[in-house]
Amino acid sequence: MSTYYASLFAEAGILLLGALSVYIILATGQLSLGNAAFMAIGAYLSSYLTVVVGMPVTAALIVSAIAAGIIGVIVGFPALRLKGIYLAMATLGFGEMIRSFFINFPAMGGSGGFHGMAHISVGYIWAWAGGILVVLIVVERSRVWLEMQAVHDDETAAGLVGLNTVAIKVSAFGIGAAVAAVSGGLFAHHHVYIEPANFGFERSIDFVLATILGGSTLGLGSLIGAILLVFLPEFLRPIADWRLAAFGTLLILVLLVRRQGIVDRTLLRGLTFRKAAS
Amino acid sequence: MSAPLLQLTEVTKSFGGIHALSAVTSGVPEGKIVGIIGPNGAGKTTLFNVITGAYRADSGAVRLNGAALNGLPSHRIAREGIARTFQNIRLFPSMTVWEHLLVVQPHGEAWWRRLLPVGWGDPAAQVRAEEVMEFFGLTDLRDRPAKSLPYGLQRRVEMARALTARPKLLLLDEPVAGMNHDEAEEVRQLMLKLRATGLTILLIEHDMNFVMRLCDYLYVLDFGVLIAEGTPSEVRTNSRVLDAYLGKDE
Numbered sequence: 001m002s003t004y005y006a007s008l009f010a011e012a013g014i015l016l017l018g019a020l021s022v023y024i025i026l027a028t029g030q031l032s033l034g035n036a037a038f039m040a041i042g043a044y045l046s047s048y049l050t051v052v053v054g055m056p057v058t059a060a061l062i063v064s065a066i067a068a069g070i071i072g073v074i075v076g077f078p079a080l081r082l083k084g085i086y087l088a089m090a091t092l093g094f095g096e097m098i099r100s101f102f103i104n105f106p107a108m109g110g111s112g113g114f115h116g117m118a119h120i121s122v123g124y125i126w127a128w129a130g131g132i133l134v135v136l137i138v139v140e141r142s143r144v145w146l147e148m149q150a151v152h153d154d155e156t157a158a159g160l161v162g163l164n165t166v167a168i169k170v171s172a173f174g175i176g177a178a179v180a181a182v183s184g185g186l187f188a189h190h191h192v193y194i195e196p197a198n199f200g201f202e203r204s205i206d207f208v209l210a211t212i213l214g215g216s217t218l219g220l221g222s223l224i225g226a227i228l229l230v231f232l233p234e235f236l237r238p239i240a241d242w243r244l245a246a247f248g249t250l251l252i253l254v255l256l257v258r259r260q261g262i263v264d265r266t267l268l269r270g271l272t273f274r275k276a277a278s
Numbered sequence: 279m280s281a282p283l284l285q286l287t288e289v290t291k292s293f294g295g296i297h298a299l300s301a302v303t304s305g306v307p308e309g310k311i312v313g314i315i316g317p318n319g320a321g322k323t324t325l326f327n328v329i330t331g332a333y334r335a336d337s338g339a340v341r342l343n344g345a346a347l348n349g350l351p352s353h354r355i356a357r358e359g360i361a362r363t364f365q366n367i368r369l370f371p372s373m374t375v376w377e378h379l380l381v382v383q384p385h386g387e388a389w390w391r392r393l394l395p396v397g398w399g400d401p402a403a404q405v406r407a408e409e410v411m412e413f414f415g416l417t418d419l420r421d422r423p424a425k426s427l428p429y430g431l432q433r434r435v436e437m438a439r440a441l442t443a444r445p446k447l448l449l450l451d452e453p454v455a456g457m458n459h460d461e462a463e464e465v466r467q468l469m470l471k472l473r474a475t476g477l478t479i480l481l482i483e484h485d486m487n488f489v490m491r492l493c494d495y496l497y498v499l500d501f502g503v504l505i506a507e508g509t510p511s512e513v514r515t516n517s518r519v520l521d522a523y524l525g526k527d528e
Contacts, residue, residue: 143381149373149381159352217372
């Protein structure tokens, strides 16, 4: 595999985790536009732990995920009093807040960025991304996931049938934050250089796009979305300057035809049926 | 008769200047079917919302088996043993019939087991769901999206969902609204079977024929005030009830 393709695969793995972090929160009906902030926390904290403290990268990723998860829960409590567009605005604000914090944080390089991390392989990135995706696909078939779906569908009814909606939403926020932090840690150790501009609003939007495009009702959707988002613009290179416009058009078309995204449960069932029949 | 299962004492709730409930005191004895009737806007659904914690009463007490429920969040009240259905059916649009019955299972299971696929989880939960599905005649529809079913069946799914959690008290908000006579009769038979198992039911219903033939005891609400109570035959002949429904002769 050429280094060029290897780096695209690495980007796809990192984006997959970012998309999953949005997906997990979205599964309870919350839209977060600030997950790049959790990614930044994961990137900076894990880099600090490997470069300054000298921790192995896997341990650093786990610690960063836990730390970001706790921050996610703390942010989650006040944020989840808000719904819909107001929550989206609040998370967007949180994202900008964290980005400007790192710009003004000289201990980690401020706007100049931070470097010194050891490079990780594509295989390592995909071990994390694939592992988390598989765990999620298993959890998607569980009672806990049904409870999240209930909160997503009708929060009031979910509460009245005995589900602790606050706990479910805040936990989803925490887990989503932890997954975003892993994405950030992998990003930092893949690029071996990070700066606050890496974790801006566009990054959060990329996560949301990958989730929505691929299919926001299944973890598998994030995989498809992440791969499309990374590879499609590359395959469109022959049309040069028009490729981003073409990509945008494709995106709009997909969403017009399939609002639920490319994959959903019905499609998956159809595919498995056909396999069983043949 | 011992203390009632559900006891409301002087429950009051206002919205702005409107008294939705004025000092309502009533009791629901264990193992009985009790009805709440009254004209539109009488405060019946408000009463349900106060009991289930969707609204907080301004004053007064709601007790289940003597334990106060006021101020508890609605999921805690549900776990204390009160389940309900809604006047405007509230099913989960993304779920099948079967999933509706799995999601409300009582929380006894270890947390890590609840993270495993449902098939690997607690078999007791599935046995319970099968049982309730069978009881409501929904077994053949288990994998259908609940929202795609006809209205009468959606009401049944809602009742089944409420019952899966093994409540002590079942609140039904207009369980036969929009059903034809035969469907309503089937529901009535189901209610009687449930009562025979010891379940206590409190229901709101406008279909007087249904209420009179099913309920053991009735409360009549009008403009948030309890104007009468008694057995169906007592209520039927109560002059204040007739006035409330038909208007007073001037």
